[in-house]
């Protein structure tokens with residue numbers, strides 16, 4: 297069997313078009329243009345690409361973006377001062393601090409300084425807590441984008457066995473919560489998990505976010521499973537690959553996301569949806 301490809305690029309374009317239509321409708325109703333402030337500290341090349349793509353998506357969907365590109369020598373206090381200013385700026389609906397931050401800055405302190413209703417990445421513990429108690433406010437972009445992909449392809453996680461490989465604060469943990477909210481039975485795997493292959497083989501829905509190229513072997517996958525590969529790894533030849541051994545996995549899975557063109561574009565589309573939501577909260 298060859299799996300159906302889950303086209304994140306196409307779905308993300310549809311979602312961005314819907315955001316653009318909602319922004320236009322707001323303008324016609326005399327409501328303010330949503331505004332996203334994006335902060336980049338240092339010169340990490342991957343982060344610079346992510347920030348550029350986020351700003352481009354803002355432009356395409358009519359969302360205003362304010363850009364703050366700070367040198368790697370920026371102190372934590374300077375960064376916190378900027379976040380405070382943006383918190384109290386009524387024009388700004390959403391604040392995004394691109395991770396990772398330079399080592400001398402405690403990213404958790406910075407993320408907790410962003411007001412929860414401007415926290416369009418959904419990383420503030422308040423927003424994480426709201427997800428835990430089934431009252432989401434701002435939902436982390438990548439896991440929410442994965443849920444949108446599943447929904448778009450008619451996959452209802454209810455009653456299914458979902459396995460999440462990776463348990464980071466930005467991918468695996470909130471992904472497990474999202475799947476739990478959708479009534480899946482969820483297993484979360486991490487670096488201390490024993491018999492990973494056996495866990496993976498149980499999955500009707502498999503979501504992988506580890507950061508190791510081709511880490512999950514195609515032969516581990518349950519025939520017909522839905523495979524969502526969050527990993528983005530740059531290889532020596534400059535090409536990108538995911539965390540799942542795609543060529544073998546696609547012969548066993550029922551549906552699978554490619555890398556690139558799967559989850560990545562959905563993260564950006566979801567960020568703009570969250571920014572629109574933040575603007576609606578400000579109205």
Ligand code: NAP
Pocket residue numbers: 438461462463464465466467468485486487488489492505506507508526527528529559560561563
């Ligand atoms: P991270 O913070 O490094 O977390 C990696 C997770 O993988 C950790 O929970 C870790 O377990 C687990 N892990 C590491 N080795 C493992 C092993 N041998 N067996 C099982 N689990 C193992 O990474 P991240 O920020 O979550 O990112 C993961 C990947 O997703 C990266 O490729 C990143 O580029 C990509 N990403 C993509 C998007 C997107 O929009 N598509 C967004 C964010 C991230 P422990 O908890 O035990 O350490």
